[in-house]
Amino acid sequence: MVKAIRVHRPGGPEALQLEEVELASPGPGEVQIRHRAIGVNFIDIYRRTGAYPAEYPFIPGHEGAGQIVAVGEDVKDFEEGDRVAYVGALGGYSEARNISAASVIHLPKSLSYEQGAVTMLKGLTAQYLLRRTFRVKKGHRVLVHAGAGGVGQLLCQWANALGAKVIATGGSPEKAEIAAKAGAHHTILYRTENFAERVKEITKGRLCDVVYDGVGRATFPASLDCLAPLGMFVSFGSASGPIEAFDLGLLSQKGSLFATRPSLFTYIAKRRDYEDMAEDMFHAVKRGNLTIAPPEAFPLADAAKVHAALESRQTTGAMVLIP
Known part of the structure; x- marks a missing residue:
């Protein structure tokens, strides 16, 4: 038996219940991980509220780090004792879990378990946004909404290191300062x-090549007015609520713009892509392009409190649960 957080029906943070559940031996192609740290992300809130469907009851959490304690049949690249991290199927909010070995990556010794637990989902999200969805290069002008958030800070850091001019929005002077320290050249208090208008002033009317938006409803459609002709609007989250259906003609009217709603799980669906993306991310950390600050840690039993804080959008940086 292991302790885990389970959700039996959609609801608020109170829907997160600490329970004891049985954990079988890992099946073929699986490894069993004893968690040392578990990442907390907005997708966990979407699952809990029912915005993203799941089969009840379920254990939330798509990201974690720990040590392999058992290996199933047909697993070749991992063995007991390996330090690993992952982003994958539901089941993270637990003391230990079984997961497909295809979802697991060896964790470099230079990163702690806590750093590993917040590097996979957020770090790989920053990787595909900056390196694949829109390949940021020197001289690009980039707008990052919620630059003080977990992904936002990584986007500011990495885009700056790639030579882009980074503009970040924040909801308070404190958050604007965090975004600036992360690498934003200019900050805007969007509330x-x-x-x-501020983007237009900062860029002297040239506007931005790309907008990275994890906020959603509160920043749309004004984000489109921040883009230069042929620019790209990248919506990768909806912290303030989802963007409703809109007239595609807006994209034409505002400069033949591109708009996309990508998902990390599409980008890492192929193992080779997953490995290449993780290698690129870890190299960025090694080069100093990304600094993975130690996240704020909370006991697994406090998952509901952590969700309430994250949902209120009063947090900055990354958070982990410790079993």
């Missing part, structure tokens, strides 16, 4: 300033 008190017209961020589209």
